[in-house]
Amino acid sequence: MSIRHHPDESLLLAYASGTADEATGLIIATHMAFCPQCRQTVTLMEKIGGRLLETLPAAPLSRQALDATLARLDEPVAVAVPPRAPSKDGTPQPLRAYLGGDLSGVRWRRMGPSLAYKPLFRRGGISAKLLRGAPGTEVGAHTHRGMEYTLVLAGGFCDVTGRYGPGDLQVADSHVRHSPIADPGEDCINLAVTTAPLKFENLIQKIAGPLFGF
Ligand SMILES: [Zn+2]
Known part of the structure; x- marks a missing residue:
């Protein structure tokens, strides 16, 4: 099985940097479950991002930014957690988190x-x-x-x-x-x-x- 149609670099970068919305993040993560090539690209982007952060000078954090961040800690966040048992039909893991199980059980x-x-x-x-x-x-x-x-x-x-x-x-x-x-x-x-x-x-x-x- 060879994959012919991949997300472009801007989509992969949005995923790697965590700026993709939840639905787009899910579809990219599910594509990556099929695609070693995109997994490798995202890993590379994350590494480059990490290096860039290390080289940036530390900037002082404003009081408002700190308050806004602390306020967000109180917001309820829906986190999709994949079921623990392994998939019986090869359903990609990111998707199983939203299905609560396998595709064959939908x-x-x-x-x-x-x-x-x-x-x-x-x-x-x-x-x-x-x-x-x-x-x-x-x-x-x-x-x-x-x-x-x-x-x-x-x-x-x-x-x-x-x-x-x-x-x-x-x-x-x-x-x-x-x-x-x-x-x-x-x-x-x-x-x-x-x-x-x-x-x-x-x-x-x-x-x-x-x-x-x-
Ligand atoms: Zn791909």
Whole structure:
């Protein structure tokens, strides 16, 4: 299995520096579970970041910065902790933390005869969900109001931008118009992160999209 579509350096840097939002962080971490090359790049970025910090002169901390930091200690933080038992089906560890178990144990919600989904979480306008399409399923032509990140977990799909298999990450912005089709053979299971609702072209999907949180 070789990965053809990786996050670009700015995404990896956002992950390495801890500035990526939670959903984007999850999809990058899950890609890295598939991809030794990106794991190596992130390790290198973290090392370089550590060296830079060591060489910077110490700056005095303002009273406001200290107060703000101490105040944040009281804020409740939801921390996703992966289950202790090892995965039985190879589900990447970062994702297991949000599923509370393996992909094979997911309780899917149906969206018609060949599509199902599982919402994971939403933070403001950014949402993370799993999508499962039967072989040959067409999602429907759409463009994007924000960013759409799609990571293949099983099976595969293709669209105008190329072919995507397990571990491949597709990044689509407002310039991309596509209609992904699941490969024949097995169900295509994706982790999808969107920063804004999709813009579907078909009337039924225009109505159904917001109902299902797309
Ligand atoms: Zn990669």
